[in-house]
């Protein structure tokens with residue numbers, strides 16, 4: 001035991017030395033435009049709570065009501081005894097929102113991705129995966145034991161080459177984020193769908209950062225491009241723009257029935273807490289009744305982006321409210337984040353392996369709920385730290 005412990009300590013020192021050690025900070029308040037840490041107030045610009053729904057009154061009320069009726073936990077996995085009514089209601093709502101036949105809720109986006117990929121792909125299949133896909137998709141690919149062909153980021157020419165190379169597979173499945181989580185750029189979904197049609201491949205799209213952010217009423221990138229019917233499997237989270245927790249898979253009734261029978265992370269895991277399902281359901285209702293929230297998010301992102309650029313900062317090639325301020329080295333990202341923190345602005349340094357080596361960044365995300373005054377206050381902090389670190 002002492003030997004393992006000292007080996008772990010050495011590994012931690014090594015991470016520290018390379019500016020790659022991570023620490024947990026305790027947030028002492030709700031996830032809002034400002035948060036409290038160590039008794040101090042911070043402007044929050046690092047959450048995925050894009051529409052501010054985590055604290056929306058209708059969402060809170062729905063959760064409290066469901067908690068009163070159904071209690072805390074689902075009590076069992078869905079197939080055994082834990083398929084409580086709020087879950088079924090949420091799934092119907094999601095299917096209608098996405099404009100598909102059916103949906104299935106998983107415990108989290110991570111669980112959805114490993115569950116779906118390992119259920120639908122096996123050793124005889126080929127999974128074609130964008131190199132910047134989310135870690136949960138990468139792990140799902142590994143778990144499936146399919147042949148995994150990784151194509152260069154958004155490079156449909158390379159994807160075509162790999163589709164040619166894997167033609168002998170039983171099935172070819174193309175898997176991609178719709179909005180890339182650390183860069184905020186968009187997958188070339190129209191071209192991907194065209195290639196899929198040509199090769200008879202299936203398309204799986206993870207809209208974790210698309211739902212509530214992109215497309216008509218926040219329905220995601222596939223909906224924005226009119227490609228809903230061309231996508232075989234839609235995945236999205238309830239934990240980001242919808243402010244709750246959990247994730248969904250949506251598509252045909254056959255797909256959903258198959259996953260109920262074959263997705264191990266669904267079968268062998270307790271159902272989502274009913275209050276959380278009710279919260280997500282209510283959040284979806286808020287999004288549908290107030291699509292202007294999505295516009296406000298984009299207005300805030302445009303405003304913040306212009307301000308960051310006026311500070312002389314380099315923003316990566318984003319097409320969404322995810323604003324990556326590129327620093328290159330991990331140490332520089334950490335220094336920048338610490339400088340902001342000391343000025344009351346909370347932005348996390350994103351470092352390898354979350355992003356490629358040499359591509360460290362601050363991932364800045366406003367929400368629809370931020371006021372202009374709050375964004376101005378944050379920008380003053382960015383300007384001061386950029387000058388102090390002589391980044392401009």
Ligand SMILES: *Cc1c(COP(=O)(O)O)cnc(C)c1O
Pocket residue numbers: 108109110111113134136177181206208209237238239246247
């Ligand atoms: C956050 C994220 C997930 C994981 O979702 P959780 O519900 O947080 O587990 C999956 N895919 C993408 C693209 C994500 O950004």
